[in-house]
Each structure stands twice: as structure tokens, then as C-alpha cells.
Amino acid sequence: MPTQPTTGPAYKLFIAVVSTCAALNILALGYLLFTHTRLNCDFMAFWSFPRFAATHPIAQIYDATALQAFQQALYPGFDSFYPYLYAPTLLLPIWWLKNISYGWAEIIWTATGLAALATAVPLAFPRARWAVLAALLASPAALISAATGETAFFTTALLLAGFGALPTRPALAGIAFGLLTLKPQLGVLIPVFLLAHGEWRAIAIASLTALAMAGLSCLAFPPGLWLSWAHTLPQYQANYFASTGLNLNIIVTPAANLVALGVKQHIAWIVQIACFALVAAVVAWLARRGPYRLAVAALLTGTFLAQPHAYAYDSVALTAALAFCLPMRPSAWPLALAALIYLGPLTLLTPAWHWFLYAVPEAALFAAIATLALRPPRGAHSQA
Template identity: 65%
Template sequence: MITLLIGVGLALNLAMLATLLLAPARLNSDFLAFWSFPRFIAANPAARIYDAAALSAFQQRLYPGFHSFYPYLYPPTLLLALCWLKLLAFKPAELLWTALGGLALAAGTRAMFPTRPWAVLAGLLACPAALICAATGETAFFTTALLLAGFACLPKRPALAGVWFGLLTLKPQLGVLIPVFLLARGEWRAIFSACGTALLLNGLSCLVLPANLWALWWHTLPAYQSSYFNAAKALNLNIIVTPAANLVVLGVRESLAWAAQALCGLAMLALTAWAARRAPYRLAVAMTLIATFLAQPHAYAYDSIAVIAALALALEARPHGAIVTLGVVSFLAPLLLLSPGAHWFLYAPLLAACLTAILALALAARKSADSLHEPDSVLPPAAT
């Protein structure tokens, strides 16, 4: 059943993606935002990148007919990674961006799943989250690749793992639990490497761009987050898959949603620390990937490609039917966002169910390992 699901999904996604990429440039593509950012700082003082009104007006002049809201929500370092986009027209840049993302995801998948990389890659590319990512021109192929490469390298090449984790600071919320995971395991080489990589990126951004961009980012980010939640009736918040956003969609007051998000974040910190120290490594990685989406307040459905990778790790453990069922539902659920039933897409409860099922697998594996190492004193005396 899973093979058939992946085959049908992959064929559908590839057909829809080819249609989208070969069609005329789309006005409401997230990639337009990434394409516009380096052009904006080339034509304006860089500090104005965090001025939503100025950026929106520039995007509308750059791309007549565009009237969406795509502010710059990212740290200044991402501008370094996007600078090459100003060298290409929109359509060639979009095609190259998509191709590079696919290659990065293939490399990360090959590193994490060396015995069956193409089967897992097919599953990742076949999921609706991947279609949404490719159709909008988002960053999830790259971020998932960095997560997979980092966790794949960590056991044997921790310094290289730290480089991949350090690069993930370009979109830092997706690595929010990585420091906890590394500290719990005492992975100091990876920690120093990740810090060095992040500091190098930050220092380079301060050399190329005004240093005060960092202060502007920290100042504007909470306001942007609040504006999203306050616009729940005007924006489709269902595409945000975190507990706080799901609660706001259900009508919970923003203050209560933030309180619940904070409590959930603390629980995920504790669970990640336990998994890193006590669970089998690949199940610990699976738990951390899913817990990341429950610990942070701002992640989108297209970012959840990493969740499918986590479920692929769980399926290696010969799980019971609940994991398979939850995996299939999690795989298909983002399709609701492409349907009239988009308002029914609430992903956080499903993530919590998947995490609970994988935790049960980890506990069972831990119990089995402990039973194999019981001291001789607990064994019955040998017959004489």
C-alpha cells in the first residue's frame, strides 16, 4: 500500500510541478519574495529590508500585478545565500532554485538512508508537503537536506555535522532543538563546529551588510508573528502547523495560545534531551525532527517534509500498525490545503500522535536493550 501511495503521489507531484514551472510566472509565489530581496537591497538602503511597507511597494513595482504580503522575516545571513538570485531573470532563477533544492534533498537523503536512498527520496518527493514547497518556491528542500545531513554525519563525523547544523541558522527556527540534542549527547566537536559556522556567517553578514540589521530583525520579528495571528480571519493560518497557530484557528485567545505553545516547547525540550541520551539514535532523531514542529511557533506545512523523513526512520524499527496508519495520514494530510477543506487541516494534533507512537517504539527498544544487559544475579540458578 505504501509503495502504491508513493508511486501515485510522485507521478502526480511531478506532473503538477512540471505544469507549474513551465507556466507563466505566478504572482503569488513565495519564490518571488526570495528573488526580490537581493534586488531590494541593491536599490535601497539595506536596513529598509525590514520595512514591510517599503518592501511591499518595491515588489509591486518590480512585478506589476503583485499585491501579496511577503515581508523579510529572516536573519540577515539569508541575504548572503540569496545574493546570486539577482543575476538571473525570474523564471530561470526559479527553475535553478528548484533543481538545486532537489539535489540537496537527494544528497541529504542519501546520507541519512544509505541502504535505500532512492526509495526514501521518492517518498519525500511524493508527499503533498513537497508539492507545496516546490510550487511556492520555498526553502524546505534545503532545510530538510541540512537536517538529514547533520544527523547522518553526527555519529562518525561530528565536526562536519556541526557545519550542516550551523548553516541551518539561515532559517534558525527549524534547528531550535538541535542544541538540546547535541548538549544531551555531549557532542562538543559538533557544538564547536556549529557555533563556528554560525559565527562565520554572522561575521560575514556584518562585513557585507550593515551590522544593525541584526537589531532590526530581533525588533521586527515578534511584531510580524503577532500580525499573522491577529489576521487569522484574513489569512489561512492552517498552513502554519504549530500548536499556537492551530489553537488560534480554533478560536483560542492569542495569549492562551502563546502560553500553550510555551508549555509545549518546554515539554519538547525535555523529551528531546531524554531521547538524545536514552533512545536508539535513529529513533531519537525521528523524535527530534517531529518535536521541532511542536516546540516552535512558526513553521509551515511545506516545512513538514522533515516529518515524513522522521516517519521513514520510525518505519525502520518494524513498528506496529498505528505508526503505519499515522504515517499514511500525516503523508496525505497537507492535501487538505489544496482543497475546499483547507480549514480542517490542523497538523499539530497529528504531530503529537506521531511523536507519542515513536516514543512508544523508543521505550520498547530501550526496555529490550536493558533486558539483554541484566546482571547474572537476576537470572534463576542453574540446575544441578
């Protein structure tokens, strides 16, 4: 998308796409509200976790059988399962959910996420804040996140706040990155970037923030809960990829896409590890030698290639990556790639969802950003 207002064809296309997607989002969310759709909404997981923890031995939150039985009793007619895959620290910021009814909790949750995103965007895009915010909120990925009650608005806000503040306010950036450890897989490349860029103050503050949250969790809950998490997470991941009743296409990483195509798990994991190594090396190189905004765009894109467990709703951050790197007057192929990245999650709402293999355009975007960084066009990394 253009990084500043213009009257050219690219900007008119940007307006048309964002407006159409915004209208679609409003209609879809209105339908969901009108029909009171609830079952299989991911927010059910977040609302159930503190309730379970408050009424059961806390260690059982990593016990699949106990948690599944509780959720099915909590939600009559619900026959699925939302495991607690997170570190113990996540229970701290969601503890308040146990004191509020489901409907009000979901409203407050969504409104808070939107407010966080609206606050973070100006830090990263001070001169194009409204265009970027509109594009983020109108994206199909945002629709999926809002409809399911997921965490993408919060995680994207922390990423944008961190990288927006890093050049001038490294302490604020460190706090944002430290808080992102609540969902650590989305920050897997941040240490690589910070080390390569020499951001020692941000590293120190991020480490202290993460340690402080871990310490608070050990005061609030038994410290052994961390061992339970570390023990159960690999098995949950293996079981997820081995399941035959789940739609793996909503996971937008190389390993998940390969498993969805029928590739054996061990081969998919080898490819995933190789992707991490390659992406981390490129991000480190860009952090040291490339334009800052292109390096950030590469990190946001590479995050979905470097780790095995990220969903379509998490990809709201890819719209921010486009805003960081797309030239003001792009040629046809960057526009086509941007449109594919932006509109791709719509595929999940169509009969063609089986062919939603998002790692492919993600890899194309990552390669395009790296190429752009080698010879950045004039104005490509100007302050947005």
C-alpha cells in the same frame, strides 16, 4: 515506511502511495508550468529581497511599507506582501538571485535544492537511500515546496546531512547545523539534542559556522541590521496571528492551529511555550538514553511542535522522521498514523483545508516515537 526492501503488504502499500503521490506531483507541477502560474509564489519573495537590498538603504528591508511598495512595483498585479522575516545572514546565499532572470533563477533554485536533498539522503539512509528519496520527493509537502519555490529541500537536506554525519563525522554535522541557522526555527531543538548527547565537537563547529556567517553579514551589511531584525520579528509574528485575511492553517504548529480555531493569542502562546518545554525535555531524554535513530525522529517531529512558525512545506522533514522510526513490518495503527502524516498536506489542496490542523497528528507521532523508544521493537532502529 519500511527501512529496507521487503515483499510484504506494508512495502506494497508504500510503493502504491509513493507512486500515486509522485504522479500527482508531476501532474500538478506540469499544470503550473503550462499555465505559467507566478503570482503569490513564495519564490517571488526570495527573488525580490536582494533586488530591494541592492537598490535601497539596506535597513529598509525590515520596513514593511517600503518592501511592500517595492514588491508590488516589481510584480505588476501583485497586491500582497512578502516580509523579510529572516536574519541578515540569509541575504548572503541569495544575493546571486538579483543577477538572474526570474524564470532561470527559479529553475536553478529548485534544481539546487533537489541536488542538496539527493546528496544528504545517503548520509542518513545509506541502505535505503532510493526508497527514502522517492518518498521525500513524492510527498505532498514536497509538492507544496516545489510549487511555491520554498526552502524545504535545503532545510531538510541540512537536517539529514547533520544527523547522518553526526555519529562518525561530527565536524561535517556541525557545519550542516551551523548553516541551518539561516532558518533558525527549524533547528530550535538541535542544541538540546547535541548538549544531551555530549556532541561537543559538533557544537563547537556549528557555533563557529554560525558566527562566521554572522561575521560575514556584518562585513557585507551594517551590523545594526541585526538589531532591526530582533526588533521587528516579534511584531511581525503578532501581526500574522492577528490577521483576518491569512490562511493560518498552512502553519503547522500548536499556536497557529489554536489561533485558527479561534483561541485567543495569549492562550495559544502559553500552550506553545508549554509544548516547547515538554518536547525539549523528551528530546533531551531520548538523546541521552534512547536509540539514536528514534531520538532523531523525535527531534524532527518535535521541531514542529516546539516552535510557532513552520509551514506545511517545511514538513518534508516529517517523512524522514517516519523513515527513521517506522518498523519494517508495522501493524495497522502505525501505518494509519504514517499515512495521515504523509498525506495530510493534501488537505490544503481540497475544500477541507479549514480542517488541516497538522499539530494533532504531529503530536500523535511524537508520542508514538517516545513510546517506541521505551520498548524499541526488534529491528526498529537498525541502520537504514
